[in-house]
Amino acid sequence: xxxxxxxxxxxxxxxxxxxxxxxxxxxxxxxxxxxxxxxxxxxxxxxxxxxxxxxxxxxxxxxxxxxxxxxxxxxxxxxxxxxxxxxxxxxxxxxxxxxxxxxxxxxxxxxxxxxxxxxxxxxxxxxxxxxxxxxxxxxxxxxxxxxxxxxxxxxxxxxxxxxxxxxxxxxxxxxxxxxxxxxxxxxxxxxxxxxxxxxxxxxxxxxxxxxxxxxxxxxxxxxxxxxxxxxxxxxxxxxxxxxxxxxxxxxxxxxxxxxxxxxxxxxxxxxxxxxxxxxxxxxxxxxxxxxxxxxxxxxxxxxxxxxxxxxxxxxxxxxxxxxxxxxxxxxxxxxxxxxxxxxxxxxxxxxxxxxxxxxxxxxxxxxxxxxxxxxxxxxxxxxxxxxxxxxxxxxxxxxxxxxxxxxxxxxxx
Amino acid sequence: xxxxxxxxxxxxxxxxxxxxxxxxxxxxxxxxxxxxxxxxxxxxxxxxxxxxxxxxxxxxxxxxxxxxxxxxxxxxxxxxxxxxxxxxxxxxxxxxxxxxxxxxxxxxxxxxxxxxxxxxxxxxxxxxxxxxxxxxxxxxxxxxxxxxxxxxxxxxxxxxxxxxxxxxxxxxxxxxxxxxxxxxxxxxxxxxxxxxxxxxxxxxxxxxxxxxxxxxxxxxxxxxxxxxxx
Ligand SMILES: Nc1ncnc2c1ncn2[C@@H]1O[C@H](COP(=O)(O)OP(=O)(O)O)[C@@H](O)[C@H]1O
Ligand SMILES: [Mg+2]
Numbered sequence: 001x002x003x004x005x006x007x008x009x010x011x012x013x014x015x016x017x018x019x020x021x022x023x024x025x026x027x028x029x030x031x032x033x034x035x036x037x038x039x040x041x042x043x044x045x046x047x048x049x050x051x052x053x054x055x056x057x058x059x060x061x062x063x064x065x066x067x068x069x070x071x072x073x074x075x076x077x078x079x080x081x082x083x084x085x086x087x088x089x090x091x092x093x094x095x096x097x098x099x100x101x102x103x104x105x106x107x108x109x110x111x112x113x114x115x116x117x118x119x120x121x122x123x124x125x126x127x128x129x130x131x132x133x134x135x136x137x138x139x140x141x142x143x144x145x146x147x148x149x150x151x152x153x154x155x156x157x158x159x160x161x162x163x164x165x166x167x168x169x170x171x172x173x174x175x176x177x178x179x180x181x182x183x184x185x186x187x188x189x190x191x192x193x194x195x196x197x198x199x200x201x202x203x204x205x206x207x208x209x210x211x212x213x214x215x216x217x218x219x220x221x222x223x224x225x226x227x228x229x230x231x232x233x234x235x236x237x238x239x240x241x242x243x244x245x246x247x248x249x250x251x252x253x254x255x256x257x258x259x260x261x262x263x264x265x266x267x268x269x270x271x272x273x274x275x276x277x278x279x280x281x282x283x284x285x286x287x288x289x290x291x292x293x294x295x296x297x298x299x300x301x302x303x304x305x306x307x308x309x310x311x312x313x314x315x316x317x318x319x320x321x322x323x324x325x326x327x328x329x330x331x332x333x334x335x336x337x338x339x340x341x342x343x344x345x346x347x348x349x350x351x352x353x354x355x356x357x358x359x360x361x362x363x364x365x366x367x368x369x370x371x372x373x374x375x376x377x378x379x380x381x382x383x384x385x386x387x388x389x390x391x392x393x394x395x396x397x398x399x400x401x402x403x404x405x406x407x408x409x410x411x412x413x
Numbered sequence: 414x415x416x417x418x419x420x421x422x423x424x425x426x427x428x429x430x431x432x433x434x435x436x437x438x439x440x441x442x443x444x445x446x447x448x449x450x451x452x453x454x455x456x457x458x459x460x461x462x463x464x465x466x467x468x469x470x471x472x473x474x475x476x477x478x479x480x481x482x483x484x485x486x487x488x489x490x491x492x493x494x495x496x497x498x499x500x501x502x503x504x505x506x507x508x509x510x511x512x513x514x515x516x517x518x519x520x521x522x523x524x525x526x527x528x529x530x531x532x533x534x535x536x537x538x539x540x541x542x543x544x545x546x547x548x549x550x551x552x553x554x555x556x557x558x559x560x561x562x563x564x565x566x567x568x569x570x571x572x573x574x575x576x577x578x579x580x581x582x583x584x585x586x587x588x589x590x591x592x593x594x595x596x597x598x599x600x601x602x603x604x605x606x607x608x609x610x611x612x613x614x615x616x617x618x619x620x621x622x623x624x625x626x627x628x629x630x631x632x633x634x635x636x637x638x639x640x641x642x643x
Contacts, residue, residue, distance in 0.1 A: 004522045011510050312506045315467055316567065317495020317523040319488050407468045410506070 009330035012302070023298040024338040030288030031342025031386055036350035037280045039372035041273055043350070046373055048269045052262035054138045060243045061260040062229040062250075064088055085225035089253050093229060096249050098237040103132030106213050107227040108220065114177045116170030123165070125179060127213035129226070136230045142205045148173035148188030155212050159184040162208040163192035180219050184211065229257075239263065291338065292393040299331045299397035310401050311409030320402040327398035328391050335390015339383050347374060415441040415464055415575070415607070420473035422459050422630075433459040435630040436473070443574065444605040446598075448618035451627035457611045458579055460627070464609065465500055465577045466493040477575075495523050499568030503580035505560040507552040513539060513563045514548040520570040531570075538566035542596060558589025565596060575607045576600065582617055594620050 064086035085106045094102050106127040113120040128151065133140045143150075143160075150160060159177060161169070166189045171177055175186050193205050217223050233242040243259040250257040303310070310323055350372035422434040433456045441447055441464075449457050462468040463475050469483045469490075476482075477497065482490060494500075507516050514535050521531035539548055542562040552560050561581060568576060578597065582590030598620055600606045610617065618624050619638060626634040 004528075008511075008522075011515075308506070309508055312508060313519070313523075314491065315465070315494060315500050315506075316520040317491055317571070319491040319523070321488075322523055405468075407462050410467075410502075 008326060009333050012306075012330055019298060019301070020334060023294050023334055024341065026291035026294035027288070027335055027338025027386060027390065028291075028342045028345060030284060030291040031339050031382060032345040032349055033280065033284035033287055035343050035346025035374075035378065035382055036353060036372070037277060037284055038378055039346065039350040039374050040353060041277050042375065042378070043372040044269065044273055048266055052266065054141055055262065056136075056138045056232070057262045058233045058235075058237075058239055059136065059139065059262070060231045060233060060239060060246065062093070062231055062246060063258050063260070064226065064255065066256045066258060085227045086255065087222075087224050088226055088229065088250065088255050088257070090224065090226070090229070092249055092253055093231065093246060096231075096242070096245050098234040098242050099231050099246070100234040101135050101232040102229055103135050104129035104213070104226040104229045105132065106216050106225060108216055110180045110219070112169070112177060112179050112209065114169040114171050114175070117168070123207070123209055125209045125211060125216065127211055127216035129213045132230065135232070139230060142190075142193045143210075144191045144193075145188050146191040148186070150188055151210075151212055155187070156218075157182060157184045157215050158187045158211065160188040160190065160210040161186060162190050162204075162206045164206040165209055179209075179211070179215075182215075182219055184215070288389065292389055295331050295334055295390050295393035296397060298334070299327060299394045300400070302330070303327065303397045303401040306401075307404060307409050307412040310404050311406050311412065314404075314406035315410060323404075324398050324402040327401050328394050331394025331398070332387045332391035335393070336383060336387040338390070339386025342386065343379055343382055347372075414443055414476075414478055415439075416474075416476040417460075417463070418474045418476070420463065420470045420475060422456075422463065422468070423471050433630055434463075434470070437631055439625070439632065441607060441609065443607055444601070445623065446601045446608045446621045447610070448621035448624045449609065449611045449627060450613065450618055450624060451633070455627040456630040457627055459630075461577050461579050461609065461611060464575070465498045466490045467500075491523075495520060496571055497574050499571075499573040499576045501561070501564050501568050501576070501578040501581045503583040505552070505557070505564045505584075507560055507563055507567075509552050512549045512551055513544060513555065513566075516552070516563055517567045517570055520567060524571055526571075534570065535566070538569055539563070542566050543592075556589075557585050558592060561585060561589065561593055562596075565593065569600070573606070575609070578608070578610045580611050580613070582612065582614060590614070590617065 085108065090102065090104065093099065106129070108125050108127070109122050110125045111120050112123045112125070130153065133143060133150065145160075146163065148160070151158065159179070161171070161177075166172060166186070169177055171186050173186055173189060176183050177186060178184070190205060190208070217225075231242070231246060233239045239261050240263060243261050247257060247259055313323060313326075353372075417437055417439040420434055420437045421432065424431040424433055437456075437460070439460075449460065451457055459468070463470055463482070464477075466475075466477065466482045466485070467490075469475070474481050474483065477493065480493075482493070485493065500506075507513075508519065511519070514532070517535035517538055518531050521534065526534070536545070536548060539545060542565055544559060544562055544566070547555060547559060547563075550559075552563070555563065561584075565581075576597065581593055581597075585593065594617055597608050597610065601608045608621075610621065612618055621638060624636045624638060625632055626636075
């Protein structure tokens with residue numbers, strides 16, 4: 001019986017093309033918004049989670065200076081990476097209880113040229129502290145050699161280049177480049193990485209220039225300055241507590257630092273996403289409400305138009321329940337069709353929008369690629385939801401139809 | 414057996430009351446062929462609706478095989494209409510969006526007849542009324558006579574005991590009307606179906622055993638014909 005109702009309801013929808021489609025459109029808009037919203041939100045959450053799974057939840061990022069949001073020189077700070085080096089007592093940091101390991105980077109801007117390149121360029125040069133790449137493999141997961149080798153302890157004036165930088169400079173392994181008039185030997189070139197991926201602190205790795213930190217110290221004729229320290233919390237330690245202790249110790253030494261933990265960033269990102277999602281969710285809810293009112297309106301019109309038909313159906317043996325379910329299923333189907341189309345539109349919209357939002361939220365250096373996520377739960381849930389929404393919008397009109405008196409319905413012109 | 418005892422039906426039109434039937438008594442035996450005649454507004458359709466359990470009286474009793482329809486709830490009345498009664502209307506009243514076949518299947522859908530069975534039966538009925546080659550036509554693609562034959566097939570879908578035809582030939586040309594009446598005559602003779610036809614046409618009324626004339630919501634005159642001689 002239910003199957004027959006679906007059959008008849010579908011007949012009715014098909015035979016009233018334009019109005020049904022306009023009504024469907026009302027639902028489509030709302031569902032599109034909801035689906036895009038949830039998919040983007042889930043995608044971003046996953047991207048952030050992935051990033052910290054890779055870096056490791058036990059890793060604390062330490063910046064010299066009291067606030068990481070603003071770079072010391074008023075530069076763009078954390079996400080932008082204007083990390084001017086400062087002297088820190090690294091031994092003190094190493095000895096903070098429950099710090100298992102530390103590694104550090106020094107980031108400078110230097111004039112880089114090569115024999116093949118005409119003119120010169122100011123580039124960011126990242127000096128790697130001893131063992132940092134080996135001990136914090138997750139942080140350096142995009143540091144993958146295409147050619148040559150990586151640093152060894154005795155290396156001094158050698159460099160590993162990002163793929164595009166090597167191409168721009170026209171150099172390969174074995175060639176020489178000049179950094180602030182000091183000659184460096186190219187020992188390795190990295191694999192190209194999809195646009196937007198890199199790591200906190202060194203931006204787009206395709207343009208990166210890595211040298212041993214010793215070389216930067218020699219060039220600048222000073223020692224012990226760092227731009228960023230990575231600290232690994234001991235097994236079982238509470239990461240947030242370790243971070244607090246690091247800040248306390250360094251502050252006492254007169255060199256205040258700020259810290260970032262995976263948890264903090266997750267919370268910050270969720271906070272921002274949450275606020276955006278709340279706003280959009282309100283808009284989506286309103287558009288769904290408008291869609292539902294549209295369905296109700298269409299169904300009332302339909303009941304009016306088909307009053308005589310309802311009379312006929314009752315005359316040939318339809319019970320009130322038959323009429324009720326016929327109209328409920330019809331409005332449910334309108335909802336379902338709207339939902340299905342809305343899902344397709346939502347997928348398209350969120351795929352397009354997530355790139356834009358990723359950039360707007362400056363996720364780029366975080367590893368990028370915060371693509372929208374479409375879980376089966378989201379799709380099935382949305383289909384069920386839109387059918388129920390449609391059916392609910394049809395309850396009042398359907399009741400009105402079911403309660404029509406047959407003789408009066410038959411006389412209706 | 415159909416029995417009406419002192420039946421009154423009053424319609425309310427805004428504040429005025431319109432009496433459609435005023436204290437009507439009538440008995441129709443199983444297997445009878447009855448024609449109802451009378452001027453417009455005399456209550457013929459109202460009477461048909463009461464006999465077909467589409468409506469209930471304000472006063473008096475309508476008994477179908479001894480069951481008082483006023484004592485039945487909405488679902489029971491729907492059941493009665495679906496199983497015992499077949500309606501044919503002047504304006505055909507087919508569902509315009511459905512094919513001839515689907516229209517004939519409808520009453521069987523409401524009685525939960527299995528898909529296969531009802532498809533076969535609908536096809537057979539349409540063949541019997543001479544529309545075996547029009548199964549998938551929509552009402553808009555059929556002539557008036559063909560539409561009325563679809564409506565007739567639909568009325569027969571659940572093998573009713575009573576067939577109620579309210580001016581079935583009113584919108585048809587003479588030949589199509591004749592076809593319809595021949596089918597009704599056959600149903601009455603072969604299946605012993607009780608047939609009640611409202612008509613203004615004396616040629617149509619001649620098919621009946623008995624002609625009931627109505628006026629002002631009452632029976633004015635009853636006459637017997639020469640046993641449906643046409
Ligand atoms: N649903 C209704 N509401 C109000 N008045 C009605 C209704 N049905 C019939 N009537 C009135 O009742 C009277 C009898 O109508 P009806 O039974 O249709 O007559 P007939 O079929 O003989 O032309 C008419 O005056 C008609 O206007
Ligand atoms: Mg009438």
